[in-house]
Amino acid sequence: MSFPELKNDRFLRALAREPVDMTPVWMMRQAGRYLPEYRATRARAGSFLDLCKNTELACEVTLQPLERFPLDASILFSDILTVPDAMGLGLYFEEGEGPRFRKVVRTEADIAALPSPKVESDLDYVMRAVSTIRRELNGRVPLIGFSGSPWTLATYMVEGGSSKDFRHLKDMIYSTPELAHALLGKLADTVTEYLNAQIRAGAQAVQIFDSWGGALGWRAYEEFSLRYMQQIVDGLIREHDGRRVPVILFTKGGGLWLESMAATGCDALGLDWTQSLDQARRRVGDKVALQGNMDPAVLYASPSAIRAEVKRILDEFGPHPGHVFNLGHGITPHVKPEHAGAFIEAVHEFSAR
Numbered sequence: 001m002s003f004p005e006l007k008n009d010r011f012l013r014a015l016a017r018e019p020v021d022m023t024p025v026w027m028m029r030q031a032g033r034y035l036p037e038y039r040a041t042r043a044r045a046g047s048f049l050d051l052c053k054n055t056e057l058a059c060e061v062t063l064q065p066l067e068r069f070p071l072d073a074s075i076l077f078s079d080i081l082t083v084p085d086a087m088g089l090g091l092y093f094e095e096g097e098g099p100r101f102r103k104v105v106r107t108e109a110d111i112a113a114l115p116s117p118k119v120e121s122d123l124d125y126v127m128r129a130v131s132t133i134r135r136e137l138n139g140r141v142p143l144i145g146f147s148g149s150p151w152t153l154a155t156y157m158v159e160g161g162s163s164k165d166f167r168h169l170k171d172m173i174y175s176t177p178e179l180a181h182a183l184l185g186k187l188a189d190t191v192t193e194y195l196n197a198q199i200r201a202g203a204q205a206v207q208i209f210d211s212w213g214g215a216l217g218w219r220a221y222e223e224f225s226l227r228y229m230q231q232i233v234d235g236l237i238r239e240h241d242g243r244r245v246p247v248i249l250f251t252k253g254g255g256l257w258l259e260s261m262a263a264t265g266c267d268a269l270g271l272d273w274t275q276s277l278d279q280a281r282r283r284v285g286d287k288v289a290l291q292g293n294m295d296p297a298v299l300y301a302s303p304s305a306i307r308a309e310v311k312r313i314l315d316e317f318g319p320h321p322g323h324v325f326n327l328g329h330g331i332t333p334h335v336k337p338e339h340a341g342a343f344i345e346a347v348h349e350f351s352a353r
């Protein structure tokens with residue numbers, strides 16, 4: 001497969017800790033419900049999952065934020081829960097209640113019966129979306145592929161949907177850790193293959209979303225989340241088509257573990273807004289680039305308040321290489337698109353060298 005030449009490589013250069021003309025910026029969940037054009041396409045597609053599985057429409061919504069804003073990266077439109085869906089759990093979305101699974105995974109027998117999906121065929125719609133988006137991007141900006149971390153995927157699979165206390169999975173890690181390890185090991189193998197398939201299909205960087213790693217205790221994080229992300233990092237294709245394919249680890253609430261996350265050999269850490277970029281940079285030194293970390297709620301405030309916060313964060317990171325600006329978590333449905341625009345413009349304006 002050959003794709004058009006990349007015109008804007010600021011994002012990849014920053015991840016490689018190389019100098020850039022201005023700080024690259026993208027937003028987690030940049031294609032989503034805060035955009036009226038997303039809501040219109042979503043209405044045409046049917047359900048959210050129908051949208052993920054429709055190559056043409058998934059490509060359309062991926063490109064929507066790029067039509068509006070001068071973003072420096074695009075991210076595949078899909079969901080982390082496509083993986084458990086491909087393992088036969090039956091994903092569906094209850095309007096207003098978030099994701100649900102028809103089957104849950106709680107016993108030794110449930111775990112043993114979980115199939116290892118053949119990612120190229122069982123998740124072929126994801127790979128088709130990746131290649132189509134990459135072609136349609138026409139080299140404007142790099143395309144990011146992604147997956148959930150094994151721990152984060154396991155929370156949905158064991159609880160049967162979103163959870164506040166992770167009751168069943170936490171019971172499992174403390175009562176029968178060997179079961180949890182069997183499940184997490186299976187997930188790590190599948191996620192490695194899934195991300196490698198995305199890279200072969202055209203993803204130029206990958207991000208692992210560990211949205212719930214921060215819910216673990218100090219020791220438990222290293223045993224039940226980080227260990228499996230390490231396994232994935234070790235198994236990933238790191239160079240493709242003559243270029244490094246950077247891997248970004250994002251543990252929401254992961255501020256305690258930056259040193260050990262950086263020691264996995266990943267290229268960058270995603271930071272949420274509870275951490276200081278300056279302190280984080282001192283802690284990880286020149287091992288990795290940093291991505292983040294404005295509180296997404298700042299986007300509810302006025303454009304002048306947004307600009308002030310962007311300036312503050314850029315000043316806090318300072319004149320070092322290796323910063324990708326992002327929100328500390330996904331943009332939310334009530335944000336006004338103009339506020340997202342003010343955010344992106346401010347990053348470029350205040351960081352231009």
Ligand SMILES: Cc1c2[nH]c(c1CCC(=O)O)Cc1[nH]c(c(CCC(=O)O)c1C)Cc1[nH]c(c(CCC(=O)O)c1C)Cc1[nH]c(c(C)c1CCC(=O)O)C2
Pocket residue numbers: 027028029030031032033042048075076077078079080081098099146162209211252330
């Ligand atoms: C935990 C998680 C999920 N999905 C994801 C995570 C990890 C990141 C995070 O911590 O937020 C990741 C994700 N989900 C989506 C993307 C697309 C790419 C992007 O623009 O960032 C990505 C990278 C689209 C989506 N995934 C979902 C939507 C909303 C669906 C809709 O259109 O109704 C989108 C645009 C649905 C989803 N998907 C998930 C939940 C809990 C929900 C429902 C909550 C919600 O409504 O925001 C699981």
